[in-house]
């Protein structure tokens with residue numbers, strides 16, 4: 001399949017993108033949106049409803065990006081919309097405690113066995129940044145341990161990659177980060193007990209927390225063995241290092257209590273974002289009463305926010321969480337996603353295409369490989385050329401995926417079996433065209 005050089009369906013989006021480039025770096029407010037690793041201009045989306053979005057050129061797409069994860073109930077969910085309208089009618093921000101905030105907090109703590117206290121912030125990055133400060137404040141230690149291939153937002157000490165070697169101090173992946181900041185972060189591969197052992201033996205006494213996406217979903221979907229996660233929990237306890245589950249994607253996605261609930265493994269600290277705000281900007285972090293007592297105003301770890309617990313955002317989160325707690329919500333979503341993925345897998349297997357579809361709950365990834373991939377270094381960067389072709393073909397036929405082969409896709413409660421069948425047909429057709437020239 002040849003790469004297209006003009007995009008007649010995207011004329012209006014192209015025009016708007018040209019304007020946007022004059023006022024925003026790269027024309028966007030967040031980098032991956034710029035479509036750098038796929039073809040053509042990014043779509044300007046003007047409307048979403050259920051599992052569909054419409055772009056500025058009036059094309060309709062079945063959406064699997066879901067605003068990068070938050071929209072587990074689809075676009076323009078009626079209950080969320082109505083609750084937001086009601087909140088807005090009473091004012092948009094007070095900078096005081098509110099009932100919506102209290103109710104959402106109570107709902108979280110009541111339905112999540114790993115959470116005794118929670119603090120609301122306004123993004124996933126802010127949640128992670130605050131939880132790490134808490135881990136450092138509580139333990140009196142400076143270093144943190146992260147895994148190569150996990151993303152935790154754009155805070156300085158976590159924009160790091162591994163150097164060469166099993167256990168390394170982080171090398172910054174962004175300009176503007178002092179090497180001394182990056183040096184507080186140790187980086188090891190996922191799925192590697194020897195590296196974990198070595199890191200804890202050598203530096204355990206100086207490590208405040210181990211941070212992991214228990215379901216790593218920001219660099220492909222690097223599903224970990226349950227036994228590795230159990231081992232991690234056990235080792236963290238042995239070395240008195242806090243275990244921080246970054247559940248900004250997996251929280252409320254695979255289970256109401258996130259990956260912790262899904263695997264039944266207790267983290268010491270947990271961070272949320274994305275789904276928790278029902279499509280509005282909300283993040284949260286929490287843990288035991290003992291740990292959270294260290295947060296100001298109770299304790300010495302300072303953390304604050306002008307718009308934290310914003311009443312409109314809390315209203316959206318509440319309306320979302322109520323629906324997630326309905327019986328069989330996660331079970332139904334899982335079944336639908338299994339059906340969809342089986343369609344794709346069967347077609348790929350019949351045609352002997354080098355592609356697989358790792359999935360957990362309603363998260364899936366299109367991996368241009370037949371191997372089981374558990375670590376970042378097992379992804380072949382050259383395989384991304386297939387995704388680029390696939391992405392362009394899908395946009396032509398009305399299926400919207402996140403614009404990078406490292407991004408996962410999300411099925412929402414608004415995707416019906418009929419729509420998923422239609423989407424699978426389109427994806428299978430697009431696979432045929434991607435592989436036809438090989």
Ligand SMILES: *Cc1c(COP(=O)(O)O)cnc(C)c1O
Pocket residue numbers: 123124125126128151152153154213218246247248249273274
């Ligand atoms: C999205 C994400 C973040 C960052 O959240 P923002 O709201 O974009 O700041 C952090 N950690 C994980 C696991 C994420 O998926």
